[in-house]
Amino acid sequence: MEDTNLNSDTAVSNNDVSAFALERQDNGIALLKIDVIDETMNVLKAAFINDISDVLKEIKADSSIKGLVVYSGKDNSFVAGADITMLDQCETAEQAVEIASSGQMIFNQIEQLNIPVVAAINGPCLGGGLELAMACHMRVCSDSNKTVLGLPEVQLGLLPGSGGTQRLPKLVGLQKSLDMMLTGKQLRPKQALKAGLISDVVPLSVLIDVATKMALAGKKKVKRKVGFVEKALESNSFGRKIVFDQATKTVLSKTKGNYPAPLKIIDSIRVGFEKGTARGLAAEAKHFGDLVQTPVSQQLRNLFFATTEMKKEMGVAGVEAAKVNKIGVLGGGLMGGGIAYVSSNNAKVPVRIKDINHDGISNALKYSFDILNKKVKRRFMQKCEMQKQMNTITGTTDYSGFKNVDMIIEAVFEDLALKQNMVADVEANCKDGVIFASNTSSLPIGQIAAKAAKPENVIGLHYFSPVDKMPLAEIIAHETTSDQTISTTVAFAKRQGKTPIVVKDKAGFYVNRILAPYVNEAASILLSGEPIEKIDKAFVKFGFPVGPIQLLDEVGIDIGAKISPILEAELGERFKAPEAFNKLIDDNRKGRKTKKGFYLYTGKKKGGKQVDESVYSLLNVTPASKLSENEITERCVFLLINEAVRCLDEGIIRNPRDGDIGSIFGIGFPPFLGGPFRYLDSLGAEHVIARLTEYQNKYGEHFKPCEALVAMAENKVTCY
Template sequence: MTQYESSNERPSAFSLSYSENGVAWLKIDVPGEKMNTLQSAFADQVSDVLAELKTKKDIKGMVVYSGKPDNFIAGADIRMLDACTTAEEAQQLATKGQELFAQLETLPFHVVAAIHGPCLGGGLELALACHSRVCSDDDKTRLGLPEVQLGLLPGSGGTQRLPRLIGVASALDMILTGKQLRAKKAKKLGVADEVVPHSILLEVAEKQALTEKPKRKHSFQDWAMGGNALGRSVVFDQAAKKTHEKTRGNYPAADAILEVIKYGLQHGVKKGLQQEAKRFGELVMTPESAALRSIFFATTAMKKETGSDAQPAKISKVGVLGGGLMGGGISHVTATKAGYPVRIKDIANDGIQNALAYNFKLLDKKCKRRIINKAELQSQMMQITGGTSFKGFANVDVVVEAVFEDLDLKHQMVRDVEQKTSPTTIFATNTSSLPIHQIAAAAERPENVVGLHYFSPVEKMPLVEVIPHLGTETGAGTSAETIATAVALAKKQGKTPIVVADKAGFYVNRILAPYMNEAASVLLSGEPIEHIDNALLDFGFPVGPITLLDEVGVDIGAKISPILLAELGERFKAPDVFDLLLNDGRKGRKSGKGFYLYNAKQSNAKKKEVDKTVYKLLSLEPKQKAAGLDIALRCTLMMLNEAARCLDEGVIQSPRDGDIGAIFGIGFPPFLGGPFRYMDKLGAKRVVELLTEHVDKYGERFTPCEKLVAMANEEQSFYG
């Protein structure tokens, strides 16, 4: 492939070169950035490129490709949206993008996008404006329109081009969920035309560019009843119903997406694009989008943080103690995400078999979905071994302990690990309730001991709490290197780590406990179980508190509650329900008996049914008296108050960490931005007023903490 540079080359994210065979090459390479993102400043650069192409009479085709080694275009630069002060400004950004992509689409020769790595948001919209798309089969390659996750819709033609390319139902599924497609799935749906090895991506794209432009018919195959008005109505009605079940009206972007796609199909592409830009501009200015974008900025910033000033130690192999649900999950993310060999130790062979079976089940599911092949499944399973002795632990760099919540047992684990491993091996304990310094008290090298609190199921939950201890009576606290290594391991496992203080409940469980206790108090006042759960679902939580208690396990709640009560005081006193439930064998889902029914017939039902016998056990006659919003506010206020206390006491290092911890750890409504952004939205004065009103109604546990009272008096906010 002989190429020569354009004569008017200048520093730009977009540069043209030409081959002797008549193929133009448009390279996208944002200077000084690891990832290609689209920025408003690039509009003139793209216009210059398009103007130059119009002067060339001998071009037979063009390939659009990335100059970055592992990404095409990761999307638009979200920072430019924060600079918009009005909906009209944001609308103009969208309109400009639409105009540029329309010019690309109308070029007289065959334009092919050669895609390797992430091709998301505006990146995919650019690719959709090309006439064909060739993707590498690399696992890094992902195609998607994730704007809905930022409270937005695709604003540069995505809502109009994608439905016409792959059909309405498939396009709605992609745009409403923000899901990202691997290359093979993209080809199967029709988003991509070819999938080839990365080594021949440009070669295949070049050949494609030299062929005639494809003449695509609008794709009606997914429009029920042949694409007639009735069929389209059915598709949209089903999508709207399914979407509302998930969003409960809390995410305006979802409704806007349905509206804009439907409008474009009814009135044509031109009017559809106008409506897309208009609604995009309006969504940018919504508080929901601002909150969701704040989460994006927070997680992006956190990726660069190391937890301490020290450099992390090198990790080559990881040990896991315990083959239960947590141990199986921790070994899975360590082997398959982080890529480290894992050695599991359990007291029984059954524990090892359970952990291996758990991993195989997860990998087999990926294999059946064609995410990995059988060879990759076998390769990843070979990364995980286990036994009932410490054989194979001599050279592990980190041991993650996931045994029962028993201090004597954990002390024994610390002593055993220190004897069987090297002096530099880190002991990370996955405890949810025991103070780390108490566990470290049994260590000869307490500086190597750290808390690493995962959430269940480990392979799904994105948060990890990293908990250094300050020292024991006989030894030092967690070293800076140990903290940095624990943070680095969590990131490699695909987690978002937050560093929290070694205090009772740490952060997530500490703010969750009063919320759950209050839900139990509401239940004991006679409110129906499903009414309580629905109230918090409507508020924006992904699962109701009573359902959550069943999922986590009543026995776990009963174990943690006395620890928090002893350490933190009467406001953590749980209602007297745990003993009654446990004496009746109601541990929740794991025992097949809880607040809801878990028999085989019920397991196949779409909607869970309440086990009404629990009312008799608790001496209750359920009757709906309180409004759903009142119940939601009552439970959530307890969480907000405790979150403010955690910040004041230094349990978390910043409001940002508190927001990410609550969203990623317990599903605090993302569209509210987290507890601290939500309190800023209400205003400290209003939060104190609400808490004071609840003191009068329900008791002293609602007393606003000193920090909130001071902030209210001084009219301060958490984010300034």
């Protein structure tokens, strides 16, 4: 944002390297610019305390300043949050409490200024940035689609520590503030305006002008509409108790007690309401300090740093990606439709879909239409915008319109001959040098490229279902895939909104390879008589979003049946799936997609909520609970860890970080445990080997600890 609205005769803070510059205007309104040096986005640091204290002293001492506008010197963010790295330097909870208390002190000083203070917000206003904005007396936002407001600290296992738990409820109400803080939900400008968080939404070109006029007009409280039910609940202690109790119940139901931050958020708000803001701030700072030191927050912060690092990486270091201006998608099923959507909506490129019939094309188009139509109904986008985007996706039953595509993403059935034919067709009908990216979930890419005229252009690009929601993409390069093909595919996956990991070309790649023994063992436990509901509940309690049996229903039992023989043939006996599962396929039990699987999808409790008891007789199983929840989860999770270590040893993944990201984003490994490699480090290789050996003696050779894991224990090395 350029300072086009500033008087040339302004006085600038005498600290040239400060992130804060105070600039006076003739009209009596001073502008406080935030521009953090050497950062792409503004972030708040503990080191800024002295700088901003000095600026506030200067403001208080100058009677000519009649109002203050706080804005960003960067065009891409107001303040994107606090610098998380400073928390890793805290050796004690008390040090983290001091950071929170310092932030509270500064924001209290801003709030207590006797002149109007307006936050002019453009771009992300998150975490400490929103806490700063809420300490101002008024807030105005640009209508940019980059502008969002929220307190996402819970996603790092933390709470807003600089007054957020006390100020947000006063602005948007108790229930809305709980919803925002307990989920990390971000509001668009119009949503923030409706909620009462901001005073106005204006074009960026007049943002500073409007903020200046607001400051000149004096302090005004934002008025929001309060419904009868909200008023009845929040205006008295009995009603608030109902809200807090319900929030606590919901949190425990969702987190199973694995995440402490949400309960601390509820408590901080409760103290503020019951005992006043000063006590609420003290509780907030204390809880913040305690949370910083928890293993949960440490692992979630590790995950944050890992994903941040990965955003900066290229597919192959030093090799620039080629520009992808248009893509083609082969196959109009759920995967093809999802790929088309993220390519059009996120990557902003035209998409040409090819299917063998018009029904496939219609289904793929409907995938995008349904998602966009929901946005229109919720007023996230206008109907004309939706129509414009839908026009970027077209379909065909031949290769017309494919001459100028830069990348083809294939999403047809898991059949090697079919995929090889697709490669030949693309090479015959598309321009020279087009990238052929296969969405295969298990077939080695080298085999798909075996008959290609230009195998260097063939690569794997494996998505996870549903494509529009799952963040991971596996990029699989075979031996002769060119470096530029790798870098181009990685870059395009990022444009689609994916977090890509580059993996080696071997059956199952990484995610499905570590998932197979995990699911197979859960199936064996089921066949031994453990009830389906008990198995799945044990894993949800452990921290997975769904249990392995429900996961089979969601992914498709038939998909697992196709993958297992490929893995067994390539990698050995330990990947052999229980033969009894063939009976499920014979009975057309493919899961949710056929409304027939392990769970019921019809009747009162439809949607995978109730077990289909008839599956037990089909599998010749008499359900009887015998095993502990710990043994159920440990057997499956330790097999997953064992296979992950094998993958690292074989170079399937580049490093433990990619392995952890892949498992969390690909199959929902509990984020608070950090992924299989961080979890292994926390348990110790010796402990995992001891348990695997015990299960090996009891249940078979597939539990045998791999050589790489044994070497880790012998050499006393960790993954990180």
